[in-house]
Amino acid sequence: MSRNRASSLAAVAELAGVSTATVSNALNRPEIVAEATRERVFAAARQLGYVPSSVAAALRRGMSRMIGLVLPDITNPFYSAIADGVADAADEERYGVALCVSHDDPVRELRHFELLAQQRAVGALVVPLTAEPSRLATLRSVGTHLVLVDRIAERDEGCSVAIDDVLGGRIAAHHLLATRGPRLALVNGARSIEQCENRRAGARKALRQSGVDPDGMIEVTVDDMTIEEGRRAGVRLAASPQLAGVFCTNDQLATGVVRGLSEQGIRVPEDVAVVGYGDLALATEGPLGLTTVEQPKWLLGRTAVEKLVQEVADQQLAGAQHQHSATLFQPSLVVRDSAPAG
Amino acid sequence: MSRNRASSLAAVAELAGVSTATVSNALNRPEIVAEATRERVFAAARQLGYVPSSVAAALRRGMSRMIGLVLPDITNPFYSAIADGVADAADEERYGVALCVSHDDPVRELRHFELLAQQRAVGALVVPLTAEPSRLATLRSVGTHLVLVDRIAERDEGCSVAIDDVLGGRIAAHHLLATRGPRLALVNGARSIEQCENRRAGARKALRQSGVDPDGMIEVTVDDMTIEEGRRAGVRLAASPQLAGVFCTNDQLATGVVRGLSEQGIRVPEDVAVVGYGDLALATEGPLGLTTVEQPKWLLGRTAVEKLVQEVADQQLAGAQHQHSATLFQPSLVVRDSAPAG
DNA sequence: CTCGTCAATTTAATCGTTACAATTGAATGG
DNA sequence: CCATTCAATTGTAACGATTAAATTGACGAG
Structure with a gap:
């Protein structure tokens, strides 16, 4: 059973004959590194089987690329469709999804919030029931953003997406x-x-x-x-x-x-x-x-992720304050046999 | 919008008048810290609204308390029931669950494996279709353990749980x-x-x-x-x-x-x-x-988590090698009207 | 020939924990 | 009274990345 070797930027840097900073740049902002160097770095990384540690990156950056998804019941098709949308969108944005099933239990829900806060999740998508403002405090305090799903947010609870x-x-x-x-x-x-x-x-x-x-x-x-x-x-x-x-x-x-x-x-x-x-x-x-x-359940999940990502982006651009928003989707009628048209 | 202050062991240590090491110990192994000190630390932590960073802990420890769950489709009731079991068990063991929906797409699946490897997930529960050994290499290389779900593992692919x-x-x-x-x-x-x-x-x-x-x-x-x-x-x-x-x-x-x-x-x-x-x-x-x-779908998920946790524990105890195991659950008949008894 | 400019790269300081080794007293025993 | 032992605590070096600021050359302008 092989233990984890070969890791670390430093190893790649050494092999490529550059500093760790250059390796980091080559990987994250390739455009600012000279082409020859870049290639050398890539080659070294490949050769060593380098797997970047997003843990270290998260520590340094102060937030991880992880989105919490808190919902009452994953076996309920309504929620699992939302989860599907969330997973798809998160995937595209290269975020991870931390699944938390609250089973309508406030104790669990709170534990999940704490977990997410500790993980320094970038944000949480919450399908609330028990989402009293007080509970959300822990998350807020570590800078975790919040998007309410299937419920319209009040005041400045955060962004929200719901269906009309x-x-x-x-x-x-x-x-x-x-x-x-x-x-x-x-x-x-x-x-x-x-x-x-x-x-x-x-x-x-x-x-x-x-x-x-x-x-x-x-x-x-x-x-x-x-x-x-x-x-x-x-x-x-x-x-x-x-x-x-x-x-x-x-x-x-x-x-x-x-x-x-x-x-x-x-x-x-x-x-x-x-x-x-x-x-x-x-x-x-x-x-x-x-x-x-x-x-539009799937869309609900998707949009929640997008709002979260937007909120994070807004915050990073030091300038503009992020303006919370609430999106209300329109349901539509599917006509089948039990009540046919005309 | 409050930024995240109040963090860090160091702050707590200062307030409690002890070293960071003691704070860490008080929190993780309370029994080795004198009662009076412990109380002082707890009080300080509470007062500062301290939220431990599992990111930093994960970096130091070399692995995060995160379990990957890779499955083809979360809206499929079979899989979502498994996910439910996984979520419950992980919750009890204080692990997080990273949900990855592969949609039967090998490219996505591979991306998920990479993501999990980068997150230094402690392990992954994989409901395979496309789980050729080669794909799993990335995960293995960073020490991520593997449990196959709904399929019996061959050779030393790892532990597995399935239904007969x-x-x-x-x-x-x-x-x-x-x-x-x-x-x-x-x-x-x-x-x-x-x-x-x-x-x-x-x-x-x-x-x-x-x-x-x-x-x-x-x-x-x-x-x-x-x-x-x-x-x-x-x-x-x-x-x-x-x-x-x-x-x-x-x-x-x-x-x-x-x-x-x-x-x-x-x-x-x-x-x-x-x-x-x-x-x-x-x-x-x-x-x-x-x-x-x-x-027993729910049990399948639960057991997968337990196997993973066991495997990690075994590995930590330097001595014993972990022996992979395959569990085969027995399905049972539910008799209803379409084929009544006797 | 010198200076400023600019791109490419490096130096070094973090981020927040953990764990090992070292230290400090106080208590025990001979 | 000195030598041990032991519990409690601390100092400090990692863990692996990011990034602001400093450095290095190369090149063109004056």
Whole structure:
């Protein structure tokens, strides 16, 4: 088992017959080194199998090329799609991604923040739940930048990227109104969940814009946003006379509602149209393709990285102060069988 | 925007009126420092909001507390479950996880290896596809340890953890044989895929062990292991007389087969039983719960971390050489509606 | 021939920890 | 009372890079 030899700039410098400074320059700013020297350095580096230590570089520079990604659950497709975007973008920018799964546990989350601070991560992308300003203090204190994901930042918490849930709700409801008429139902999770509340608000807005009284919308609220709860909601809704369309605030509920309605002899989409939210794999896996609101998850992750990189760059240019910004992405409707067009 | 002050052991040392060495000891090996001193150091550290630099520590120690996780696709539930296990275990051991998504691209994979080598990661957990020994050389050369995940290591490639696909196939086929009799069909992906080949081998073994000629098993091979291809296979299989059970080498295929059979008026499970593989969300999301082979994905990730940690520990104890090991986990059958018990 | 200019390179000072060897007292034992 | 031992602490040399400032020549202008 070979131990790690051959390392160090110094060894390369010696072999190439130049100083370490020149080697460093040849590697990092090739343009300021004479071509002949540069080649000699490269050759020496190759010959020695030199692997630069970004650890040493990080120490000297005061920050490592590492981006923290803190999210509640990597097995959740919404988050793993974000992670995918983050990984791709970080890769392009030559940053590493430190994955931290908080499992909705504030203790863990805090531990992760400390870890990132200790690693002198250049920044952290946080999908918060428990992101009270106080927790973020540790990170800030060592100069770690912050980008909030899937939530709009307040005051000067930092940059943020999110998806417009109100618009998503509006789009969904609008589609149902336009294709089926005003007699709609909403199957939603607890309104204490911000996303649920916003999607509902969007749906009501759509109704109002069409001159329909939003209070006329049938609302079913479930505790767990699961297929089974959706099915039960579907069964209940089957009894509603003249029901034209159902908007469910996630795809699990929508799948369940379709199933529940079918059990009661109500056909989807012939009798009732159903729209889901999220565009999970689930939406295409069922026997009936689900019309649903798609979220640019991958882009969310990507943009978060870009904002972070921008923020770091801004800071390095001593001059300009960085201006935090919040980006709100627009979801879009994917029309499938459960609520076809026109 | 506050820059990062308050750092450094030295500051803490000064405030506590001791040397930096003592501060370092108080923090890392509290037991060798007198209690009074220790308290004084802690107090000083707290007062200054001291955040240790694991970067500097890593430089000094020659390795960082960072584990690389290289996998083909984080949005794939199989891999994200592994990642979840890795994240949990790493968290417990106070290691960081550097997420690298290779997207089946050797160029990217190589770049990731280089990145990890430069970061002086303590080790890498690699879910290979493209892991030819040559690629791993860079990592090895800087002393980065390696654990192969979802594949058995050869020779001295390193430790490895995997799941016994042959056994999984055997379990699935055995269940069908025991509950339905010998007239089985197999719906499989390309046999060039190791997992597919192994699951098939297991199924044939089960037949043989029951005294049935494995060549009598109907085999349908598909290019893409998707629901749609499964459906087509199901439609075709509906024509087979006396068909008792179908083993599909993933859950997408199984879902499709159930659908295809149903379309042709064959009822599952009354007329034909269907078993899938993987226990994805899909298995519980459909109208009919899928009997399927469950893989301990989370445990796979966890164990990979443990092996790595063990390997590092072994190496530190100058004495003993580390003995690489391969762990093969056993999958198990989850019985649901598509192929009920007895 | 001298001086300034400029590109190429080197010198040397960090960055924040760790760990080895050396030091300091105080306590123990003969 | 001196010699040991031992626990607690300290001085200091790395670890491997980056970078500001200094140095070196070479060259053209005056």
